[in-house]
Amino acid sequence: MTIRPDLAEKIAGRVRYATDLEVPGMLWGALVPAPVAHGRLRTVDLGPARARPGVVAISATELAALVGGRQGDRDRPAFPRERVEYLHQPVAAVAAPSLAEARAAAKAVRVEVEPLPVVSDVDAVFPDWPGSSAAQHPSVAAHVHARRGDVEEAFRTAETVVRETYRTASVHQVALEPHACLAEVEGERWRVRTSTQSPFGVREDVASILGIPEESIVVEGTWVGGGFGGKGASFVEPWALLLARAAGRPVRLALTYRQEFLLGRTTLPAVVRMETAVSAGAIRARRVRLLLDVGTSLPGRDFATGYSIGFLLGPYRTPTFEVEGYAVRTNKPPFGPHRAPFAPQCAFVVESHLEEVARRVGIEPAAFKAAHLWETGGTTPFGQPITDFGLAAAHAAARELADDWRRAAPPGHGVGLGMGFWSTSTGAGGEARVTVSADGIRILQGEREIGSGSVLVGLAAVAERRTGLSRHRIRVEYGDTASAPYDAGVFGSRTVGALGRAVDDALVQILGTLAQRAGAPTPVRLAEGERGVELEGRGQRWPIADLLTDEERAQGGLTAHGKHYGRGGKIDESLVVDGTFYAYTDFTGAAHVAEVAVDAQTGSVRVVRYAAFQDVGTVVDPPTARAQVEGGIVMGLGTALTEEAIWSAEGRLLNAGLVDYRLPTISEAPPIEVTFVEGHPGAGPFGAKGLGEPPIIPVPAAIASAVRAAVGAHVTELPLNPERIARALKREEP
């Protein structure tokens, strides 16, 4: 039986999301879009909008006055002053008594932009790539380069060299609930209720964008209708707050679905060049080059490139290598995180490429991969020691299942295997205030439940496991950024792993204090008794009520403040030639098996069944863990098969809606078998590893491998839509 405290409320339609917020006297906000993808801003005339009754309008010129003359981060102002850099970039905002009036007022704002040449994609910046290097090109936001060993010599002397180019598409998070918030400003108190994966992150962003001190900002998270990375940073909040300040009234601002697509910060297209040198069945050297479209991400601030490169080497021993990546600025919105940012794309590339390499040297792909797979105690190509890693065990189990499925597969079906590894963001810190009383355990923390269950279920499961107290006596509470202790956010699969450690830390303190007061033999646990919750040690029991001081009783129990600030590993910095590379905090991964049926005529793919072997360390709550894996896999099927945001040469998104940007539907979701590979503990409480992101990573790789097995099409681009499969089949024809 699932214990989700939010279940009944959600099924009854009683929870309120940010899109549902309304308060008396509030105004509705709307954004004024830039008419071209790149240009010099000539005029933003708010006059016609302001002439309408009840309308408030603001643009860059009002910024300083609205924030009391302070100066926000010059690199990312709320509204552009001189130049627009992507189509629909908000250049002004309005608020009005109704949404219809707000939209009409937004349309009335007169915007004049002198168009400049649009840099639409990475190919426009690097036409001769990979034959050229262009670290100094003005469109390069970041450049990373690292190498180990004599790469040229290894490639010159290898028996076989395989060179391929891969392309991956732009994908959106498409949380079902669009971004929305309600802002109120009173004097120096800037308050916003918002749908976010990180209330403290929003506070920090708002402070930096507007230039106001964090202490005067209060962010309260609402229920979140799905995040997937899209709600990890501030988005609509600065505009709503500025409008509320200008209007002197609360302002609600929500994006339409079209705006979600047009403005969303998400994974953008990439081109990857893969080269592998093999002798005597072993990888001698690899060269990986990446062009990652980062849209209007700020120069020098691109994390994605240095982080992704490692995932392009894959979880494979590689003695000699060279990696080079460019973050390329284009006239698109900034790059943003999408569930395991860019990792499913990397896994698709490295898995498909190594499968091709194995075939060329005549070795069964799974055997070739197994022979090179990282194991606990080894080191990564960047010289970081590999801590408990269960991918080899997961892969072995997946291989066996894949062989069974292969034997049973009818003609036209194909069985494929794909792997992926991940490092969770458990280094990002968190704190929790935990109180134990005769009534049970209360956990006060700063996050809202985004759907995965990691907050409401995960934290309670940690407390249950630590104390033995049953979960109906454990309550997870949240506060706004003024009342709750700090936490980095619900992202990076870190909630249980990091915030859960903070909860555990507080509970260990409390159990220690109680045991000492009772003189109880350790270890102690909590249990329900006649007088409420009791401390238990070696069969003896002490009612909690008797162990509290009068003051504690008056305050509702014994409270402890738990903290967890993790540490990452280290890489061998001597390998770095340019830019920043990142170490992993832990090692997790999965091996997936897919069976597909491919129509060789049309190239259409149906996923018949699917199995996942997940390296999780320890499962803290089996039903929510399984739900994460199922959800991640189906989201990955979208990345693998249908999802692709298509941008024109003018920087226009051509499919900004659900009709042309296709998500998986219920009848396309295959039956999924989930197996948890335990026993390779991670950094989380009780050895748990994060599970929000890892299940999506191997999906495109597994599907590509299955499609190849079914019809022989080696597709080197994502998504694997019918057109690309048909094209690959043509190529394969003798």
Place this chain on the structure above:
Amino acid sequence: MSAHPLRLRVNGRPVELADVPVTERLLDTLRGRLDLKGTKEGCRTGGCGACTVLVDGRSTLSCLTLAQEAAEAEITTIEGVGSDAEGHRVQAAFEAVGAVQCGYCTPGFVMALTGLLKERGAAAPFGEFLEELGGNLCRCTGYGAIVRAAAALRAEAASR
């Protein structure tokens, strides 16, 4: 813009509104005028199913329905579906299998499934039955738990 009085029944209760523009969508009438915020607003273009309600027992996208089209009709929303026997069974099945994560798709799915069971019962093959739900998107669950709930409901319907 012309506005007219509008009479409908919502969750069993009569509702009379004085001036409802001909262009107003049922979704906005329910959420805005009647404060029935359980019906979710998603894409507003018929692509996600979050706004599904029952109009005279049939599952209907309220974002693509004009309020005036629903004049005199009986509207059931997530707030009222629990009083309907089929709706109650669907809600119980969702709870039993835990077919919910963020919950944003949930009201729409509960309404669509209720409408479909009323209309089709266990008659159509399960695959076809699921295809009928293709207009309801869920980004969180991967549909697995929703399919399990639907299968249990169909088995129950078949045994009735």
